[in-house]
Amino acid sequence: MTTPSSSIETFRNVATLKDGVRVLFRPLITDDANGLLKLFAPLDEEERAAIRGDVDEDLIKGWLEHLDYERLLPIVAEVRHEIIGEGIVHYGKGPYRHTAEVRVFLAKAWRQRGVGTYLLQTLIDIARRQGIHILTAEILASQTHIIKAFGSHGFEVKGTLDDYFMLPGGRTQDVVIMLNPLISHHNEF
Numbered sequence: 001m002t003t004p005s006s007s008i009e010t011f012r013n014v015a016t017l018k019d020g021v022r023v024l025f026r027p028l029i030t031d032d033a034n035g036l037l038k039l040f041a042p043l044d045e046e047e048r049a050a051i052r053g054d055v056d057e058d059l060i061k062g063w064l065e066h067l068d069y070e071r072l073l074p075i076v077a078e079v080r081h082e083i084i085g086e087g088i089v090h091y092g093k094g095p096y097r098h099t100a101e102v103r104v105f106l107a108k109a110w111r112q113r114g115v116g117t118y119l120l121q122t123l124i125d126i127a128r129r130q131g132i133h134i135l136t137a138e139i140l141a142s143q144t145h146i147i148k149a150f151g152s153h154g155f156e157v158k159g160t161l162d163d164y165f166m167l168p169g170g171r172t173q174d175v176v177i178m179l180n181p182l183i184s185h186h187n188e189f
Contacts, residue, residue: 008027008069008073008126009027009029009069011026011027011075011126012024012025012026013025013026013118013122015114015118017113017114017115017118018113018114019113021079021113022079023077023078023079023084023115023118024077024078024079025075025076025077025078025118025119025122026075026076026078027069027073027074027075027076028063028064028067028074028075028076028086029067030064030065030067032064032076032083033057033060033061033064035076035078035081035082035083036055036060036063036064036083036086037057037060038082038083039083039084039085039086039105039107040055040060042107042108043055045168046167050140050143051103051105070091071090071091072088072089072090072091073088073089073090073091073126074086074087074088075087075088075089075119075122075123075126077106077110077115077118077119079110084106084107084109084110084115085104085105085106085107085110085115085116085119086104086105087102087103087104087105087119087120087122087123088101088102088103088104088123089101089102089123089126089127089130089132090102090103091130091132098131098132098133098134099132099133099134099135099136100127100130100132100134100135100136101135101136101137101138102120102123102124102127102135102136102137103137104116104119104120104123104146106119116149117149117153120149120150120153121153123135124153124154124180124182127182128182132182133181133182133183134179134180134181134182134183135155135179135180135182136177136178136179136180137150137155137177137178137179137180138175138176138177138178139175139176139178140165140173140174140175140176141160141173141174141175141176142173142174147176147178150178150180151178153180154180154181154182155178155179155180156178156179156180157176157177157178158177158178158179159176159177160174160175160176160177161174161175161177162174
């Protein structure tokens, strides 16, 4: 397995949506603070909970001050210099160094338009080039459309963890664990 190199900083991918809008996918950089604030500011309480917490100015500042592409690679989706989504490849360590977890978040106005499809495929392609063997994803069981979308990209449901995710009010939700084997070891002898 290779580790992300400094060349990732120059990575760019462009996709054209069905409606003709061009979306740029690139690594998050230290100058993206305002763009991230605008992306996460309009979230309601339920959405904040689903992305594992409150994303505020201090948290974003911490992310940007500690960018480490060998540990965590955030890729942003951008339209006309506005960040409309973010995907993350979070690399495993030690005995899990051949795995990575992926997460995807899109602004409401850009959902169901194909951006998530392109962003997820970009994350898969990057992980594959980095020599990752297995991608993982944890998705709330209630987000069936996201489970289906990940399934169409090679992710398979491997289990459900009952009451694994707790919302701020104390209510729990089930979490679906999905895996995408990027490298197959089947039929090896």
